[in-house]
Amino acid sequence: MKIYLTGFIALLVIAWVGTLSVSGQGIHSLPWAIQSQAFYLSGLLAISLMSLAMVLATRPSWLERPLGGMDRVYRMHKWTAILAVSFAAMHWLLEDCDDLIESVFGRLGRPLEVQFSGLMHDLRDVGEELGEIGIYLLLAMVVLSLLKLFPYNLWRHVHRAMPLLYLALAFHVAVLAPSHYWSQPLGLLLGVLLVAGSCAAVMSLLGLIGQTRRARGSIVSISTPARDVTEVVCQLEPRWRGHRAGQFAFVSFDRFEGHHPFTIASADQGDRRVTFLIKALGDYTRTLPQRIAVGQAVTVEGPYGFFELPRRNPQARQIWVAGGIGVTPFIAWLEALRVKPDVALVTDLHYSTRNRATDPFVERLETLCADLPGVSLHIYDSQAGSTLSAEHLASLHDGLRKTEVWFCGPRTFAKRLRTGLTRAWRGHLRFHQEAFEMR
Numbered sequence: 001m002k003i004y005l006t007g008f009i010a011l012l013v014i015a016w017v018g019t020l021s022v023s024g025q026g027i028h029s030l031p032w033a034i035q036s037q038a039f040y041l042s043g044l045l046a047i048s049l050m051s052l053a054m055v056l057a058t059r060p061s062w063l064e065r066p067l068g069g070m071d072r073v074y075r076m077h078k079w080t081a082i083l084a085v086s087f088a089a090m091h092w093l094l095e096d097c098d099d100l101i102e103s104v105f106g107r108l109g110r111p112l113e114v115q116f117s118g119l120m121h122d123l124r125d126v127g128e129e130l131g132e133i134g135i136y137l138l139l140a141m142v143v144l145s146l147l148k149l150f151p152y153n154l155w156r157h158v159h160r161a162m163p164l165l166y167l168a169l170a171f172h173v174a175v176l177a178p179s180h181y182w183s184q185p186l187g188l189l190l191g192v193l194l195v196a197g198s199c200a201a202v203m204s205l206l207g208l209i210g211q212t213r214r215a216r217g218s219i220v221s222i223s224t225p226a227r228d229v230t231e232v233v234c235q236l237e238p239r240w241r242g243h244r245a246g247q248f249a250f251v252s253f254d255r256f257e258g259h260h261p262f263t264i265a266s267a268d269q270g271d272r273r274v275t276f277l278i279k280a281l282g283d284y285t286r287t288l289p290q291r292i293a294v295g296q297a298v299t300v301e302g303p304y305g306f307f308e309l310p311r312r313n314p315q316a317r318q319i320w321v322a323g324g325i326g327v328t329p330f331i332a333w334l335e336a337l338r339v340k341p342d343v344a345l346v347t348d349l350h351y352s353t354r355n356r357a358t359d360p361f362v363e364r365l366e367t368l369c370a371d372l373p374g375v376s377l378h379i380y381d382s383q384a385g386s387t388l389s390a391e392h393l394a395s396l397h398d399g400l401r402k403t404e405v406w407f408c409g410p411r412t413f414a415k416r417l418r419t420g421l422t423r424a425w426r427g428h429l430r431f432h433q434e435a436f437e438m439r
């Protein structure tokens, strides 16, 4: 992700450098020249990154392969948006530092404002107003996004205003960008980004995102294998194109609530039946059993994701680690392996649970693994004092050969394991992680 974002910013900076020789605004004193160019560069980077963030928000499945899955596409969307707002804040501060430069260096060498008349003058006025309001709203949005205490559900509704905000800022740029940009390669690049971002914003406002991947269906069974876990089986219409084990979908049981991402915890049997194992992790999922009924309509959008068995490197040692509800993609993998065994596959599956006695997945994993001689199952019961750590894994497996760890579980658990194993297996570790969080 860092490489792509750095490349994107570098491309913009190179194109912007190309415009410096044709700025055509006369000679400025150095402080004024720096302020003026930094002002335009920060604005250019802000709107370009915002356009990219808008495109990423359309859930482009063609980006899953290069980025490594839809959860990564979302993470890139988040960091792109944070960077965009940082540059936008810089742009806003630079606009306001005129008085400071004037008091220190004087007015001499200050760039002259280009005068417009008629419609263009009015449009530029509107653009300036929209830009100012837009930056305040953007800053507020980022603060809300980073504040994990702000309820996700509320945040999601507030976030829906982003396409409108983007369109206002795109208008601000279209009317206020220096006119010489448009005759340079930078103008072409900026134009493409503004058009792509605006199309993405309109798609979002019209509810078209993910539409081609949406299938309706109905709930055929509901059970509660544990007090805080609901298992829902859905039958989907022929429009559903099937899935690969380990993928996830956005599931909507209730139009007002909107969709939630859940892993498809079953292998594709070609019958368009999908199973979701849903843990009560928040406001909605806690009340889910009371909100759904057999026969109820459901909309499933997907499949998405790249946490897939065929992506493994056959030359590398395989270690699979599941924490709590993070077991769902592994259940799908094991089911798929039972349907289509892979004799070459040898792996250790480590499953960490709070309480083995009440955990419904332990028995399920034991049954699934019983027919798979290549899969060795290890259960850790944290209440009984048995915990999975990087040190423990490093003591079981030497660090002499290439090893792939496939992880799904809590973020902090992933971080600890990744850090410890990177240290223990220097240069031999490849860590694949499915993040159950998108914000």
Ligand SMILES: Cc1cc2nc3c(=O)[nH]c(=O)nc-3n(C[C@H](O)[C@H](O)[C@H](O)COP(=O)(O)OP(=O)(O)OC[C@H]3O[C@@H](n4cnc5c(N)ncnc54)[C@H](O)[C@@H]3O)c2cc1C
Residues within 6 Å of the ligand: 071, 151, 152, 153, 248, 258, 259, 260, 261, 262, 263, 264, 265, 277, 278, 279, 280, 281, 282, 283, 284, 285, 286, 325, 328, 435, 436, 437, 438, 439
């Ligand atoms: C790729 C992926 C696969 C997942 N698979 C499973 C699974 O198989 N089983 C399971 O129990 N859970 C799974 N989750 C987690 C599940 O999506 C959340 O627990 C659920 O959405 C929480 O909703 P809530 O309203 O009850 O909780 P809230 O308290 O509203 O939210 C808790 C957290 O869940 C996430 N979340 C909530 N709503 C959404 C949404 N609409 N879109 C994206 N993220 C949201 C946010 O990170 C939020 O901070 C998965 C998440 C992802 C991203």
